[in-house]
Amino acid sequence: MDEERGWLKPFSITLPRADITLKEPYTKEELTILLAPPVNEDLSEWRNWSAVGFISRTGVRLSSAVNLKWTDIDFEKHICLLRHTKTNEQYFVPIPSAALTDLLTWKAISPATAEGYVFFSTYTEKKLSPNALTQAIRLYNLSRGVSKTSVHLLRHTFATLYLQKGGRAEKLQKILGHKTADMTQRYVHYVTDDLVEDIDDFTF
Structure with missing residues (x-):
């Protein structure tokens, strides 16, 4: 405050950032349940199964998944353009073989839509909104007895498993589309804590 003139000069305050705690990822048992192929002919369930498999195996964001078209996928090079x-x-992001196989299965049984989106509304054959796919996957997970229903948690799970299996943080940053390493480091710290947890049980 300027005491003589009585007006406040513009200024800004940088607030400290709180530590972000990552939510517990999907367990391997939960993923096994979610990734098991449907046993019926419900087209919506097959789409949800394919979407869960694709997101959990590539780590793409929900917004990228709903905008993905078949023409964006190169099945020979195992990559897709976001x-x-x-x-x-x-x-570009790499697509694991298991995800490609599931996509091919979904492509074979789904109708060819005019817009060409991979994960479309099975009722209107139009592009799904992020909220619509979120709700569809929520119901899909619950119907299979999995209480975790977050689509974004599938991305967290991918990143965690990638690092746990020895993947490099630098590559993970590119796959997840992080502009800086700060975001990726959250997963590194999370996995580091996980590795230290039982180290005494495996050493002399």
């Missing part, structure tokens, strides 16, 4: 991203920058 055109709709949080940073508004297009980039």
Whole structure:
């Protein structure tokens, strides 16, 4: 405050950031249940199964998944182009063989829609909104007895498993589309704590 003139000069305050605690990822048992192929002919369930498998095995964001088209996927090179991203920058992500197999299964049984989206509304054959796919996967998970229903948690689970299996943080940063290493380091710290937890049980 300027005491003589009585007005406040513009200023800004940088608030300290609180430590972000990652939610507990899906367990391997839960993933096994969710990734088991449907035993019926319900097209919506097959779509949800394929979406859960794709997101949990590639780590793509929900917004990128709902905007994915079949023409964005290169089945020979095991990659797909993400055109709709949080940073508004297009980039390629690798697709594991298991995810490609599931996508091919879904493509074979799903109708060819005019817009060509991979995960579309089975009622209107139009693009799904992020909220619509979120609700669909929520009901899908609950119907299989899995209480965790977060789509974004599938992305967290992918990142955690990637590092636990020895993946490099630098590559994970590119796969997840993080502009800086700070976001990726959250997963590194989480996995580091997990590794230290039972180290005494495996050493002299």
